[in-house]
Amino acid sequence: MELTQHYDPKASEEKWQSFWEEQGIYRFNPKDTEKEIYSIDTPPPTVSGKMHLGHAFSYTQADIIARFQRMLGKNVFFPFGTDDNGIPTERLVEQLKNVRANRMERQEFIALCLDTLDNELRPKYLQDWKRIGMSCDWSIVYSTIDEHSRRISQRSFIDLFNKGRTYRKQAPVIWDPVLQTALSQVELKDEEKESTFSNIAFKTSDGEDVIIATTRPELLCACVAVFAHPDDARYQMLIGKELRVPVYHFSVKVLADKRVDPDKGTGIVMCCTFGDQTDIEWYKAFNLDLKVALTKDGRMTAIAGKYHGMAVNEARTHIIADMQESGELIKQERIVHTVNVGERSGAEIEILETKQWFISYLDLKDDMLKWGKALNWYPEHMKVRYEHWVKGLSWDWLISRQRCFGVPFPVWYCKDCDAPILAKEDDLPVDPLTSKPPIKKCEACGCSEFIPEQDVLDTWATSSLTPQIATELMKGTPAYDKLYPMSLRPQAHDIITFWLFNTVVKSQLHHGINPWRDVVISGHAQDPHRKKMSKSKGNVVEPQGMIAEYSADALRFWAAGSRLGDDLPFQEKDMVTGKKFITKLWNASKFSFMHLKGYTPEQPEELEAIDKWIISKANGLIKGCTYSMQQYEYARTRLDVEAFFWHLFCDQYLEIVKDRLYNPGERGENAKASAQFALFYTLNAILKLIAPVMPHITEELYQAYFKEWELAPSIHNAAWPSGGPQDEEAELLGDFAVRVVHEVRKAKAQSNKSMKDPVRSLKLKGRFAGILFDKIKDDLAAATKADTISFEEIDEGSEQQWDCVVEV
RNA sequence: GGGCCCGUAGUCUAACGGCUAUGACGACACCCUUACAAGGUGUAGGUUGCCAGUUCGAAUCUGGUCGGGCCCACCA
Numbered sequence: 001m002e003l004t005q006h007y008d009p010k011a012s013e014e015k016w017q018s019f020w021e022e023q024g025i026y027r028f029n030p031k032d033t034e035k036e037i038y039s040i041d042t043p044p045p046t047v048s049g050k051m052h053l054g055h056a057f058s059y060t061q062a063d064i065i066a067r068f069q070r071m072l073g074k075n076v077f078f079p080f081g082t083d084d085n086g087i088p089t090e091r092l093v094e095q096l097k098n099v100r101a102n103r104m105e106r107q108e109f110i111a112l113c114l115d116t117l118d119n120e121l122r123p124k125y126l127q128d129w130k131r132i133g134m135s136c137d138w139s140i141v142y143s144t145i146d147e148h149s150r151r152i153s154q155r156s157f158i159d160l161f162n163k164g165r166t167y168r169k170q171a172p173v174i175w176d177p178v179l180q181t182a183l184s185q186v187e188l189k190d191e192e193k194e195s196t197f198s199n200i201a202f203k204t205s206d207g208e209d210v211i212i213a214t215t216r217p218e219l220l221c222a223c224v225a226v227f228a229h230p231d232d233a234r235y236q237m238l239i240g241k242e243l244r245v246p247v248y249h250f251s252v253k254v255l256a257d258k259r260v261d262p263d264k265g266t267g268i269v270m271c272c273t274f275g276d277q278t279d280i281e282w283y284k285a286f287n288l289d290l291k292v293a294l295t296k297d298g299r300m301t302a303i304a305g306k307y308h309g310m311a312v313n314e315a316r317t318h319i320i321a322d323m324q325e326s327g328e329l330i331k332q333e334r335i336v337h338t339v340n341v342g343e344r345s346g347a348e349i350e351i352l353e354t355k356q357w358f359i360s361y362l363d364l365k366d367d368m369l370k371w372g373k374a375l376n377w378y379p380e381h382m383k384v385r386y387e388h389w390v391k392g393l394s395w396d397w398l399i400s401r402q403r404c405f406g407v408p409f410p411v412w413y414c415k416d417c418d419a420p421i422l423a424k425e426d427d428l429p430v431d432p433l434t435s436k437p438p439i440k441k442c443e444a445c446g447c448s449e450f451i452p453e454q455d456v457l458d459t460w461a462t463s464s465l466t467p468q469i470a471t472e473l474m475k476g477t478p479a480y481d482k483l484y485p486m487s488l489r490p491q492a493h494d495i496i497t498f499w500l501f502n503t504v505v506k507s508q509l510h511h512g513i514n515p516w517r518d519v520v521i522s523g524h525a526q527d528p529h530r531k532k533m534s535k536s537k538g539n540v541v542e543p544q545g546m547i548a549e550y551s552a553d554a555l556r557f558w559a560a561g562s563r564l565g566d567d568l569p570f571q572e573k574d575m576v577t578g579k580k581f582i583t584k585l586w587n588a589s590k591f592s593f594m595h596l597k598g599y600t601p602e603q604p605e606e607l608e609a610i611d612k613w614i615i616s617k618a619n620g621l622i623k624g625c626t627y628s629m630q631q632y633e634y635a636r637t638r639l640d641v642e643a644f645f646w647h648l649f650c651d652q653y654l655e656i657v658k659d660r661l662y663n664p665g666e667r668g669e670n671a672k673a674s675a676q677f678a679l680f681y682t683l684n685a686i687l688k689l690i691a692p693v694m695p696h697i698t699e700e701l702y703q704a705y706f707k708e709w710e711l712a713p714s715i716h717n718a719a720w721p722s723g724g725p726q727d728e729e730a731e732l733l734g735d736f737a738v739r740v741v742h743e744v745r746k747a748k749a750q751s752n753k754s755m756k757d758p759v760r761s762l763k764l765k766g767r768f769a770g771i772l773f774d775k776i777k778d779d780l781a782a783a784t785k786a787d788t789i790s791f792e793e794i795d796e797g798s799e800q801q802w803d804c805v806v807e808v
Numbered sequence: 809g810g811g812c813c814c815g816u817a818g819u820c821u822a823a824c825g826g827c828u829a830u831g832a833c834g835a836c837a838c839c840c841u842u843a844c845a846a847g848g849u850g851u852a853g854g855u856u857g858c859c860a861g862u863u864c865g866a867a868u869c870u871g872g873u874c875g876g877g878c879c880c881a882c883c884a
Contacts, residue, residue: 003843190883197884214884227884261884269884276883338883381812385879388811392880493813494878523813523877530814530876561821565813567877571820573833576846580832583846591843639822643831651848655841662842742849749838749850756841 003593003704007586009551009579013696017130025714026070026135028077030477037479038074039486040066041467041516043499044081044144046088047121051128053533053570054492056543057525060559062490063134064634065520067692069487070135071720077483079470080136082125084117085145086459087179087187087344090405092121102180106404106433113405117145128544132552133695135716142469144462145407149469150429153462154410157399158422159510160359166399168420170355172273172280173398174340177298177312178347181402182356184458185395186498188340188349195339199266199331200323202226202243210235210243211330213265215337217323218315219272220245221304222293223252227282228268230256235268245270246328247319248305255286274351294350312350357409357455359397361505365390371504375519378632379565382493382521389497397502399458406456408432414442415449464502467515489516492524493565520632523567525559530569541570553694554578560638560693581642582697585687588650589701592679595661599676601709608660608671609775611678612727613734614653617644618682622723625689634693641690649682652738659782667778684710685721729772736766737776737783740804744784747806757808759786765803767794 020026029035042062045055070076090101093113101109122143130138142149160166173182198217201209212226223245228235235254242251252270259278260269271282273290282288292301300307300315307315323329340349361368368390377383400409408431410423423430424438432452441448471483485507491500500519507515526532527539534540546555557578562568607615621644628636657675664672684706691698695716702715712718744762748755762784766773773791781789794800 006846185880212884216884261882265884267884271884278882278884340883379813384812389880392811492878497879526877528819532877563821567814569820571833574820577820577832580846584844587844587847589843594843636822639831643822647831650844654843655848658842745849752838754839754841755849756839 003586003590003701007582007697007700009553009582009696010548012700013131013133013552016696016699017133019699020135020714020716021130021138023713024139025716026076026078026137028079028137028140028474028479029075030474030479032075033478033482035073035075037077037482038066038069038488039077039471039483040079040488040490041470041486041503042078042080043489043491043495044083044142044463044466045125047082047084047117047125048088048092049121049125051125051132051543053525053541053543053546055129056132056555057559057562057568058490058492058522059129059134060132060556061522061634062488062520063132063136064556064560064692065488065490065629065632066135067695067716068629068634068720070716071688071691071718073719075479076135077140077471077474077479077486078136079140079142079473080126080129080134080138081142081144081466081470082122083144083459083463084122085143085149085462086406086456087181087401087403088459089113089117089145090403091344093405096120101404110405114145117143131547132543132555135695140470140473142473144459144466144469145405147429148473149462149465150407152465152469152472153407153457154423154428154430155425156465156468156506156510157457157461158410158425158428161420161422163509165361165509166357166359168355168357170353171358172283172351172353173356175296175350175352175354176342176345176347177294177296177350178345179342179403180296182354182398182400183342183349184398184460186460187343189343190338191341191346192336193339193348194334194336196320197265197333197335198320198323198329199333200246201328201330202245202270204238204241204243209330210238210268211266212268212270214270214275215335216272216275216316217319218300218304218307218312219275219293220247220270220319221300221307222272222274222291223248223270224273224288224291225252225271225282225286226254226268227257227260227271228254229258229260229262232260232262232267234262238268246323246326255282257282257285273353276351280351290353292353294352296352296354298347298350354402356398357400359399361509362393362396364505365393367508368501368505371508371514374514375504376517378518378520382496382519382565385493385496386501389501397505399461400455401458402454403456406459407462408456409453411453412437412450413453414445414447415451416447417442417445419444421450460498460502463499464506467503467507468510484511485514486516488518488520490520490522493521494524496521518632521565523562523565526567526569528569528571530567533570546572546575550575550579551582551696553582553696556693556695557581557638560634563635564632578694581646582694584646584650585690585694585697585701588645588654589683589687589705591654592683593705596676596680596705599673599680601677601680603677604670604673606670606674607677608674608779609730609733609772610653610656610737610779611674612730613737614649614678614682615724616727616730617648617734618685619723619726622685622689622721626720626723629692637689638693641686641693645686645690649686652741653678653682656737656741656779656783660779667782671778685723688715688718688721691715732768733772733776736768736802737780739802740764740780741783743804744786744806747808751808753808756785759784760788760807761805762786762789762807763792763803763805764789765792765794765800767801769793 066078195215238254239256372386412421421437474480558574625637660667660671660675687698
């Protein structure tokens with residue numbers, strides 16, 4: 001088939017995307033138990049409306065691997081999921097629909113979230129992923145809020161409960177007063193905020209002032225102790241004594257602890273339950289009292305006296321004014337400090353003691369390290385991040401959230417004795433708010449009234465189960481038993497410490513094995529100046545626009561340019577590089593197909609030396625690319641194919657062989673047939689090697705010509721090239737020819753001549769026999785337009801390797 | 809403050825401790841060559857962030873330092 005003058009990427013890409021889906025090119029075959037299965041657990045992206053460039057970068061890399069494994073003949077299990085439960089989705093729906101979850105009926109809000117996801121967000125979102133050419137099996141999709149995921153998530157909770165790994169306890173936790181829920185550390189972010197350091201006077205029993213600096217004077221009512229460093233000479237005499245708290249005039253003890261930094265503030269600090277995380281540590285270590293200063297929505301409680309009911313900031317302003325008046329405020333200083341805020345609400349977090357569910361796992365650190373070692377990390381060094389995280393773990397995993405859009409806890413409590421009653425596995429998924437517990441009477445106390453759990457599970461409690469969620473979609477099929485553990489987890493390096501880690505922990509706790517065999521960690525897409533892309537900086541690039549302008553293949557070509565785990569700055573000019581590569585592929589194929597018209601691919605008895613040369617080079621390329629792809633080094637493959645195709649194949653080989661293809665009358669039919677074979681073999685290999693990176697253009701070219709001989713319905717189901725032996729003699733002769741052509745081109749360029757101008761004479765020397773030179777002589781003459789060519793063999797003893805004298 | 813990674817022509821990038829440090833974009837000159845001017849050929853452009861050290865030999869190994877990224881800790 002002849003190719004048109006120009007390639008239209010937009011039309012072509014959309015055409016093949018529909019083709020792939022209609023023909024089921026990427027279908028996993030659950031009935032096939034013969035072929036090796038390759039299963040991929042991509043972390044489902046959070047539904048946020050649009051795919052961003054970081055997604056395009058990281059998921060393209062995963063897709064390249066999937067396509068390579070498929071071409072190796074494996075049965076590739078590559079489902080697609082979306083992470084759409086929990087706080088992020090609640091916030092998104094609140095914004096889109098201009099509603100507030102806590103001002104609506106709970107069931108009504110849940111219904112609104114589900115409806116918005118199903119009918120607006122998810123379908124549009126999935127479209128973006130299809131548009132970059134993800135080769136997922138789009139008939140195997142899941143959402144972390146669908147019934148299937150809810151069942152698995154609740155089953156996980158019940159299993160961990162039965163294994164004694166979950167517990168419910170009243171404990172100080174990180175609290176978001178705006179969202180009114182407990183949060184975990186990973187849901188926080190740092191923010192620089194202006195604040196005031198207030199130096200306030202506590203009094204000793206002798207009436208002396210002890211000045212303590214604080215940014216949170218409104219918490220004075222919850223002060224339970226004062227701490228000083230045991231070695232701090234200034235305060236040593238105070239240790240063990242009592243101090244009177246300003247405003248409230250109750251007394252607290254001065255205690256010694258090394259956590260105090262003598263250089264900060266006045267070097268002596270008040271402990272309130274709770275102002276910050278250190279307060280929790282002191283509370284636990286010194287068995288201090290609990291004084292609750294704040295309500296769940298961030299207002300002062302009754303112990304705050306005249307400030308009762310005020311919001312934190314309001315109370316702070318008032319108490320500072322009051323202390324100023326009473327003389328208890330000594331000094332004020334404006335400072336800028338970093339505070340933790342909720343990542344979704346932006347609210348400054350508080351610490352409140354509330355009843356929450358936890359998973360206990362701190363006793364498993366040694367095992368966690370073993371589990372991490374058992375994974376194959378690509379690149380290897382990413383394992384270190386996992387290990388450091390494990391070694392630094394100091395809190396159990398808080399899994400309850402006081403929100404409504406999430407997977408419900410499958411739990412009720414006995415009204416009398418508070419004993420938890422769990423749902424039966426067969427009944428899952430359940431919502432305790434709308435269904436009844438599986439028993440009539442509490443086994444412990446006989447009570448027959450039950451209170452449903454209102455909380456929902458942390459979103460990570462569900463997203464850490466994606467290997468189970470994905471593979472169990474295949475339950476009941478012959479392939480099911482071979483899917484777990486999965487072959488590969490591809491993801492970026494920022495989520496090693498929670499998503500990857502949590503998933504390993506869950507798989508180990510449930511099944512005693514790791515969830516995957518290999519872990520491939522990609523880097524981040526950065527802005528042109530290597531800075532992080534963020535909405536607030538205004539440096540975000542939208543992949544949709546790039547695809548529209550330069551094509552998905554061009555974007556993928558860019559994404560394949562980073563070494564494993566490395567960050568890659570995005571520059572629009574790199575889109576041009578990909579686009580040009582596509583054009584070059586199109587044109588070289590156009591040329592090749594033209595000369596392959598009517599050709600039946602079969603190896604001629606004797607190949608021309610130059611043809612042997614390009615085939616040998618192609619075999620070297622295939623060998624190298626196969627190795628690098630097996631090591632997940634797709635960038636290496638991209639680079640090698642790019643260089644081979646453009647320089648060796650187009651600039652050298654095609655130019656040299658042109659004459660034989662155009663003029664079989666003069667050069668002989670055999671010489672043409674030899675070139676045709678090499679052309680067929682090499683271009684076919686090039687297209688296949690780059691197909692994982694650029695699936696659309698390669699499909700277009702495959703369908704236009706190679707399909708007739710390869711038979712596979714798509715290049716993406718065709719066999720990865722197996723290559724063949726390399727030919728030392730052919731490489732020697734071909735490399736020599738290329739060097740000579742280069743010298744001739746240089747001579748012509750320097751005398752401002754056209755490349756088609758004739759060369760008067762060409763005097764060559766080389767370290768091989770003249771009989772070998774004869775094998776490339778005609779091709780050299782044609783490529784250089786040389787009238788006469790002479791060749792002389794260089795003696796063994798000479799230093800000289802080769803020589804070329806050109807007369808233009 | 810801690811951990812891991814990265815730093816190579818104006819920009820992006822390659823390089824088992826060993827040839828004159830690779831290729832692309834951009835620049836310049838030439839060439840409309842029956843696939844491609846979105847092309848070809850050639851030229852210029854480098855103290856491989858900086859400072860030490862190991863080595864016959866360092867972009868590559870070691871230590872330090874500066875800059876960037878991610879994660880963590882601290883944030884009275």
